[in-house]
Amino acid sequence: MASQWETTKRIETLVDGIFAIAMTLLVLNLSIPQLTGSVQDANLQVVLMHLTPKLFTYAMSFMLLAIFWRVNHGQFYYIKRINTPLLWITVTWLLFVALVPFSTSLTGEYGHLQSAQIFFDLNLLAIGLLAALIWYYATEKKFTDKKLSLEDIHKIRKINMLLPTASLLAIGLTFISPSWSPLAYASIVITERFFK
């Protein structure tokens, strides 16, 4: 009975809403410096200078969320039907997406510590694996558009392994240098071109 209303439209609305909010909430990590005493411009300049790594973290997480959002839109362009298991896989994926502002704040504050970076990487690993699972499940169940060729389905499955691989690489890099480990995610941008 419930299956009658199993279109993808309503989950897409929730996805769009959660992304818009998570992306905007990232800015709350940039707290206003509370200066005491007679505040002078030189003091504020120093404070703003120290904000630079946090601004960088903000920009990176904003862009990562935008990438995930885009990947999801690409998937649901082809996915035409949804059932209860697929709905819950997508909701679990959203749970980790909504966690990104917190993980980001952790790396923004303690980016030089390994456990902060690993927390962030595990968050992205979960997002990547669940996104891959969405596609795997939907294509196995033949919920996708019939016009989509088998070749394309398998190509996308391979692309879906990029983010989890980058996360594992980042976790490995934390043992060398926590602060520089997020550079592993830049490898996605470089490697993606080979799949096109």
Next chain:
Amino acid sequence: MASQWETTKRIETLVDGIFAIAMTLLVLNLSIPQLTGSVQDANLQVVLMHLTPKLFTYAMSFMLLAIFWRVNHGQFYYIKRINTPLLWITVTWLLFVALVPFSTSLTGEYGHLQSAQIFFDLNLLAIGLLAALIWYYATEKKFTDKKLSLEDIHKIRKINMLLPTASLLAIGLTFISPSWSPLAYASIVITERFFK
């Protein structure tokens, strides 16, 4: 006169928006640990370890809100018309939905205390009862799709009693163990299968 614009589309937009925000706001309960002195990785590991119950509470509330959102979409798939009383029942239901991030933060902080858990349970009880009332009112007033059989209407009415029952069970369990009382909500997942 006002009845002319009584379609359900506009309330559905508000529902989707409030759910997306409430679900994303849950993450604000995971405050970044403020460590002082020379922070070392071992310190942060301890802090992150202590975050585990809060992360669990976050995941549970996220999933509960997703369930409520889904129930509402199921209801409004069949509800075709809305009038002023039904609008206000739905808005009151939303009022308790938007309260979930606060109730969650309370159990995340004081989950071992009975009054925190009862506050949370009463919040969910109100959500469950109002959701049941939306369905009861809409079906009594024949606002639902004509293709929906009387049998289905009554089946859904019974399913609607699951959450309030689980809430009452959880309240009862707080007298034995506040910390474990939320397990009562797991009973929904188990019992729901018998109604299908």
Next chain:
Amino acid sequence: MASQWETTKRIETLVDGIFAIAMTLLVLNLSIPQLTGSVQDANLQVVLMHLTPKLFTYAMSFMLLAIFWRVNHGQFYYIKRINTPLLWITVTWLLFVALVPFSTSLTGEYGHLQSAQIFFDLNLLAIGLLAALIWYYATEKKFTDKKLSLEDIHKIRKINMLLPTASLLAIGLTFISPSWSPLAYASIVITERFFK
């Protein structure tokens, strides 16, 4: 040239978004009590008891925002065109709508003080007057549906005076008792019936 894209759809999306967020942000005023020392259930019960006026303020503001949202949907059901001045009147109205969570937090904290209540009342007065101006401007410029009778237009203009009148009444009542002055808004519910 710009007039070509002057439909009302895009402003309605912004209105819905801002309302959903403002209504959900209200909950942030309910801050989690930070208890120190060995916390016992009796302590938390006292704290939760003291939350009652804040919960009441939360519920009232949530309902007031829902009323404003509904009034706006009623208006834009009939308003078919928008021009630059009407867009800016609506945006100014939204500016005061988005201010409600702050005004509410002020009355939640200092509800017994006259200036807190007057701040809140002036906020609602601005919302009421701007909502009335939206309708006045749109009907004067004949942007509304042609099927709407002149009689109905004037009836709605009168109803639009209810909220500003209630705000002025509430301001007057603050001189007698700040804490009870919000009851003036209950008069809307009572008086509205006479216009139907």
Next chain:
Amino acid sequence: MASQWETTKRIETLVDGIFAIAMTLLVLNLSIPQLTGSVQDANLQVVLMHLTPKLFTYAMSFMLLAIFWRVNHGQFYYIKRINTPLLWITVTWLLFVALVPFSTSLTGEYGHLQSAQIFFDLNLLAIGLLAALIWYYATEKKFTDKKLSLEDIHKIRKINMLLPTASLLAIGLTFISPSWSPLAYASIVITERFFK
């Protein structure tokens, strides 16, 4: 393959969501004054008086965001297609839009200091330049509606220079008076009329 789903609808949803949230988050900068001791109405009046510059900053940023939102809607009324580079230009533009609540809080707190104002101005400069780039790129690639004349395209390109010019003017004015430098943005409203 990916190009098949390159319509503009999905990016418009994200834009609307982020604007609604950023505009509503501005209010969080208006923190509730925490008064200690026996609070009297005279104390609160003084505190509210001191809020005036923050309220002014809130209103200005709300209106600026509304202007940017409107400009974007004007652009995407004509832009019919989107490709990967245009998507990323738009996302980068959104990154700076979502930063406005933070920049605003900085000027609200330290508006009399030059570096706070310059931070705010650089934020708006980035928004203005990226909005101009969106239009430039989309028109160069002929993604815009064919009915749009070359004359109109170039007219809009000129209008797009207004905000960046105002930002540069504001930066210049910070060397004379940081507090009054935001008045430079008022020049947009005045100059815009000459282009119509």
